[in-house]
Amino acid sequence: MSLDEFFVTGDPLILASQIAIGLTMVGLIALITYLKRWKWLWNEWFTTVDHKKIGIMYILAGVLMFFRGGVDGLLMKAQTSRPGLDLLDAQHYDEIFTTHGVIMILFMAMPLLIGIMNVVIPLQIGARDVAFPKLNAFSFWIFFAGAMLFNLSFVIGGSPDAGWTSYFPLAGKEFTPGVGNNYYAISLQIAGIGTLATGINFVVTIIKMRAPGMSWMKLPIFVWTTFITSIIIVAAFPILTIALLYMTLDRLFGTHFFTVAAGGDPMLWLNLFWLWGHPEVYIVVLPAFGMFSEVIATFARKNLYGYKSMVYAVAGIAFLSMLVWVHHFYTMGNSAAVNSIFSLTTMMIAIPTGVKIFNWLFTLRKGRIEFSTSMLWALAFIPCFTIGGVTGVMLAMAAADYQYHNTMFLVAHFHYVLIPGVVFAVFAGLYYWWPKMFGFKLNEKIGKWHFWLFVIGFNMTFMPMFFVGLDGMSRRMYTYAESTGWGAWLGFSAVGSLVMAAGFAALCYNIYWSFRYASRNVGNDPWNARSLEWATASPAPHYNFAVVPEVENLDDFWYKKKKGTLGLKKSDLKPVHMPSNSWTPIVLAGAFGLVGFFLVFEWIPLAIIAAVGIVVGLVANTFDYDDGYHIPVDELEEEEREWRGDLQ
Numbered sequence: 001m002s003l004d005e006f007f008v009t010g011d012p013l014i015l016a017s018q019i020a021i022g023l024t025m026v027g028l029i030a031l032i033t034y035l036k037r038w039k040w041l042w043n044e045w046f047t048t049v050d051h052k053k054i055g056i057m058y059i060l061a062g063v064l065m066f067f068r069g070g071v072d073g074l075l076m077k078a079q080t081s082r083p084g085l086d087l088l089d090a091q092h093y094d095e096i097f098t099t100h101g102v103i104m105i106l107f108m109a110m111p112l113l114i115g116i117m118n119v120v121i122p123l124q125i126g127a128r129d130v131a132f133p134k135l136n137a138f139s140f141w142i143f144f145a146g147a148m149l150f151n152l153s154f155v156i157g158g159s160p161d162a163g164w165t166s167y168f169p170l171a172g173k174e175f176t177p178g179v180g181n182n183y184y185a186i187s188l189q190i191a192g193i194g195t196l197a198t199g200i201n202f203v204v205t206i207i208k209m210r211a212p213g214m215s216w217m218k219l220p221i222f223v224w225t226t227f228i229t230s231i232i233i234v235a236a237f238p239i240l241t242i243a244l245l246y247m248t249l250d251r252l253f254g255t256h257f258f259t260v261a262a263g264g265d266p267m268l269w270l271n272l273f274w275l276w277g278h279p280e281v282y283i284v285v286l287p288a289f290g291m292f293s294e295v296i297a298t299f300a301r302k303n304l305y306g307y308k309s310m311v312y313a314v315a316g317i318a319f320l321s322m323l324v325w326v327h328h329f330y331t332m333g334n335s336a337a338v339n340s341i342f343s344l345t346t347m348m349i350a351i352p353t354g355v356k357i358f359n360w361l362f363t364l365r366k367g368r369i370e371f372s373t374s375m376l377w378a379l380a381f382i383p384c385f386t387i388g389g390v391t392g393v394m395l396a397m398a399a400a401d402y403q404y405h406n407t408m409f410l411v412a413h414f415h416y417v418l419i420p421g422v423v424f425a426v427f428a429g430l431y432y433w434w435p436k437m438f439g440f441k442l443n444e445k446i447g448k449w450h451f452w453l454f455v456i457g458f459n460m461t462f463m464p465m466f467f468v469g470l471d472g473m474s475r476r477m478y479t480y481a482e483s484t485g486w487g488a489w490l491g492f493s494a495v496g497s498l499v500m501a502a503g504f505a506a507l508c509y510n511i512y513w514s515f516r517y518a519s520r521n522v523g524n525d526p527w528n529a530r531s532l533e534w535a536t537a538s539p540a541p542h543y544n545f546a547v548v549p550e551v552e553n554l555d556d557f558w559y560k561k562k563k564g565t566l567g568l569k570k571s572d573l574k575p576v577h578m579p580s581n582s583w584t585p586i587v588l589a590g591a592f593g594l595v596g597f598f599l600v601f602e603w604i605p606l607a608i609i610a611a612v613g614i615v616v617g618l619v620a621n622t623f624d625y626d627d628g629y630h631i632p633v634d635e636l637e638e639e640e641r642e643w644r645g646d647l648q
Contacts, residue, residue, distance in 0.1 A: 008155055011092060013075075018155050047581040049133035050542055051118050054140050056437060058115030059430070061144055065108040068151065070504060072100035074497055077461070081494035083482040093478035094161040095180070099154070101164025102184070106191060107147045109284045109418070112426045114198055117226050117287060119437055120429075121202065123533035123540060124220045126211025126549045131204040133579045134621075139194040139201065141589030146191025149596050153183035157600065160184040163476065165273060166247070168258035168266035173251055182251055182600040189244045190596050192237055199233030202226055211532070213551040217311075220531040220554075221304055224311050225290030228318045229283050235322065236279040243272035252602055270332070274325035282321040284418070286314055288425030289356060292378045295428050296360050298529045299375040300367030303555055306359040313352035313359075320349045330398045331405045339398035346396035353389055357382065372527070373447030377428035380455050381420045388416030391466070409469025415462045427454075427507070435526050439539040440518040446510040454503030460496025464489040524643060530558040535566060537643040543576045546636045570647040573637060575630040584624065588617040 008014050032038055045053060075096055079088045088096065118136070122129055130136050153159045160180040162171040171181050206227045210219070219227075246257035247269070256264035297304045304310065326334060326342040334342075360382060369375065391413040395404055404410055427450070434442050468486045469475075480486055525534040535557050536545055546568060553559050560566050591613035598607035641647060 006156060008158055013088075013092075014155065021155065043581065046586050047137075047583050049129070049137045049579050049581060049585075051122050051130050051133065051136060052437065052540060052542075054136055055115045055118030055120075057140055058111040058118060058143075061147065062108050062110075062112035062115060062426075065103050065111065065147065066504070069100050069103035069108050070501060072096045072103070074501060076100065077490075077494040077497040079478060080480070080490045082491060083480055083484070083487045085479065088478060090478050091161065094163075094476075095159035097476055098160045098163050098166075098184075099150075102150065102160070102188070105164065105280065105284070105418075106188065107150065109422045109426075110195060111143065111147075113284055113287045113422065114195070116291065116426065116429045116433065117202065120433055120533055121223060121226050122205065122209070123436070123536065123544055124223050124531050125206060125209060125214060126532050126545060126551065127205065127209040128544045128548070128576065129579065130201050131208055132201050134582050134585060135197055136201055137582065138585035138588060139197040141194075141586045142197075142592055143191045143194035145589040145593035145596070146187045146189070146194065149190065149593055149600070150183055150187035152597070153180055153187075153600075157183065165277070166269075167273075168250075168264075168269045169260060171247070171269075172259045173254075174259065179600050179602075182248075182602070185244050185247045185251060186596045186599050189241065189248070190592050192240055192244070193592075195233060196237040196241070199230040199237065202230040203234060206230070211549050211551050214556075217308065218551055218554045218556070220290075221293040221307065221310055222287070222290030222531075225286045225293075225314055228314050229286045232279050232283050232286075232318050232321065236276045236283070239272055240276040243269060243276065246272075248599070252599065252604075267332070270329055271325070274328045275322075278325045278328065279318075279321045281417070282317060285421040286318065288421050289314065291425045291429040291432075292360065292381055293363075294529075294531065295374045295378045295432050296363050298432070298527050299370045299372055299378075300364050301370070301528075302363055302367045303530070303558075304359065305362035305365075306355070307554065309355055310359050313355040316352040317349055320345060320352075324349065327396055327398075327401070330401045336398075343396055343398040347393055350389065350393055357386065372431070373442070373444050373451055374428045374432040374527075376448065376451045377424045377431070380451070381424045381428075384416060384420035384424070384455075384458070388413055388418075388420065392417065404469065406474050407469035408465040408473045408475055411475045412462050412465035412469060415465075419458055419462070424455075427451075432527065433533075434514075435522050435538045436533055436540055438515075439522065440514060440520050441522055441526060442510050442514045443518060446506060446513060450503050450506035450510060452503075453506055454500055457496045457499030457501070457503055461493050461500055462496075464493045464496075525561070530555040532557050537639075541639055543578060543631055543636070546576070546640045547572045547574075568640060568644060568647055570637060573633045573640075573647075575632055576636060577628055577630050579628045580626045582624070582626075584617055584621045588614060588621075591617055 007018075032041065045057065048054065075088060076093070079085055079093060118130070157179040160166070160176075160183055162176055162181055162184070166181060166184055169175055171184075206219075206223060246255070249255040250257055250259055250264070256262040258264050258266055258269040260266065293304050293310065324342060324346045326338060327346045330339050330342075360378075371379075391409070395401055395410065395413060431442050431447055434440075468489050471484075471486065473480065473484070473486055522538060524536060524538050526538070527534075532549060532551070533540070535549060549556075557566075591610060594610040595607050595614065598604075598610055637647065
C-alpha cells in the first residue's frame with residue numbers, strides 16, 4: 001500500500017484539517033510536557049475509577065464530538081445554501097453526511113447523556129460509586145477508542161460514505177470497496193461494547209446500591225429514566241453487535257449475510273439495524289426526559305406532578321420502542337397488514353409521550369417559576385419537541401409516509417425530536433449539575449445568550465426543511481437546480497446553522513469564563529433543589545457521602561431540608577472503603593483500538609498479534625488482588641467540616 005492510499009490526499013479541505021489536527025496534537029503534547037502534567041493526568045484521570053471523573057471525561061469527549069459533527073453540519077449547509085454550488089463534490093458530501101449522523105448519534109449524544117448519568121445517578125441514590133467501578137472506566141475508554149478510530153478515517157484511509165444507516169448493498173464491498181465502511185463496522189462495534197457494559201453496570205447499580213429506605217417509588221425520576229434506558233441498552237445493543245459482526249464478516253471475509261450473492265439478504269441488515277436503531281432513539285431521549293423533570297420540578301418549586309404516571313409512561317414508551325422498527329421502511333415491500341400493525345404501534349407511543357407533556361405542564365401550573373438558564377432549556381423543549389412528535393405521528397401513517405419517505409421532511413422531524421429531546425436536555429443538565437461537578441456555576445448571563453442564539457438558530461435551520469421536504473426535496477441531495485425554488489429556504493436554513501454555531505461558541509466561552517472568574521462560594525445546594533445529590537458538598541467529594549443517607553420519602557432531601565434534620569453527627573463517621581485506580585481499562589481499550597485499526601485495513605496477522613495484548617490484559621486483570629483502600633475518620637471529618645462547618 002502506497003502512502004497515497006494510506007493517507008487521504010487531494011482535497012484541500014482535508015489537507016487543511018490534517019495540518020490543523022497535527023499542529024493541535026503537537027501543541028497539546030508540548031503544553032502538557034511544559035506544565036509537567038503527564039503524571040497528574042495518569043494518576044488523577046487516565047486510571048481513575050471515580051464515577052464523577054469518568055462522567056466528566058464522557059462529557060468532554062461529547063463536547064469535542066459535538067464540535068466535529070457540528071462542523072460537518074455547517075459544511076453540508078454551506079454546500080446546499082445556494083443552487084449548483086460545488087464547495088463539496090458528491091463523494092465528499094456522502095462522507096460528511098455519513099460521519100455527521102454517526103458522530104451526532106453515537107459519539108456526541110450518547111457520551112453526553114452517559115456522562116451526566118455517571119456523575120449524577122450514584123449521588124441521587126446515595127451510593128459511593130457504581131456497582132463495577134473498573135468496568136465503568138473500561139466502558140469509557142473502549143467507547144473513546146471506538147470514537148477515535150472512527151474519526152481517524154477522516155485522514156487515514158477515507159471516511160465511510162453509505163449513510164449512518166449503511167444500507168446494503170451500498171455498504172457492501174461491491175459498491176464501496178474502500179476501507180471507509182470497515183471503519184464504520186469496527187469502530188461502532190468497539191464503542192458498542194462500552195455502551196453495553198454501561199447499561200449492565202447501571203441496571204445492577206440501581207437495583208443493588210440504593211440508599212436504605214429508597215424503595216422503587218421513592219427513586220428520583222432521572223434514576224427511573226436511566227434504569228429503563230439501561231434495560232433498553234441491554235436488550236438492543238446485542239442486536240447491533242450481531243449486525244455489525246455480520247457486516248464485518250461480509251466485508252472482510254467474503255461471507256454473504258447481507259449481499260445478494262449466494263443467498264444473502266439486504267433486508268436482514270435493514271431489520272437488524274432498525275431493531276437496534278429505533279430503541280436507540282429512546283436510549284438517548286428517555287434520560288433527557290428525566291433531566292427535564294428534575295429541572296422543571298426544582299425551578300417551579302413544586303414536586304413533579306403525576307410522578308407514578310410519569311414512571312409508567314416511560315416504561316410504556318420503552319416497551320413500545322421495541323415494536324415499531326418497520327416504520328422506517330414502509331415503502332420497501334411490506335404487506336398492507338404489516339404496515340398497518342406497525343403504524344398502530346408507532347402511533348401508540350404518542351399516548352405515554354402526551355402523558356409526560358401534561359405532567360410537565362401541570363408541574364409548571366401555579367408554580368413559582370424561576371427562569372434560570374436550565375429552566376429556559378426545559379421550557380423551550382416542550383413546544384419544539386411537540387412539533388417533532390406531531391410530525392412523527394404524520395410519518396407513522398403508512399399511506400402518508402409514501403409521500404414523506406426519504407425527504408427533507410423526515411430529516412426535519414428527526415432533528416426536531418433529537419435536538420430538543422437530547423441537546424436541549426444536555427444543556428439544561430450541564431447548567432443544572434455543573435456546580436456539583438466543579439463547585440461553581442456557569443455564568444447565567446452568557447448562558448442566556450447561548451440559549452437564545454441556539455434556540456433561534458435551531459428553528460431557523462430546521463423549520464424550512466419541512467417545507468422543502470413537502471415540496472419533494474429528497475434527503476442527501478448535495479446539489480439542486482435553481483428552478484426547484486428551494487434556494488431561498490435552504491439559504492435561510494444555512495444562516496440559521498451559523499446562528500446555532502454562535503450559540504455553541506457562547507457555551508464554550510461560558511465554560512472558559514466561568515472557570516476563570518465564577519465565584520467558588522456556591523454552597524452545596526445552589527438551586528434549592530429536591531434530590532439527594534445536593535445533600536453533599538459541591539464539588540462532590542470522591543467518597544460522595546461521609547455517611548450513607550437513609551431515605552424516608554420521595555424528594556427526601558427537600559423534606560429534611562425543610563425540617564432542618566440534615567446535620568451530620570461526628571459519632572456516625574466510620575472509615576469509608578473505596579476502590580483503587582487501575583491501569584487495565586485504558587490499556588485494554590488501547591489494545592482493542594489497535595486490533596480495530598489493523599482489521600480496518602484487513603491486516604489480519606497484525607490484528608491477531610495485537611489481540612494477544614487483549615488476552616494479556618484480561619489475564620493480568622484476573623491477578624489484580626487490590627481490594628481498594630479505606631478513608632480514615634480523621635480525613636472524613638476534616639473534609640466534611642470544611643463545607644459543613646462544625647459537625648454535631
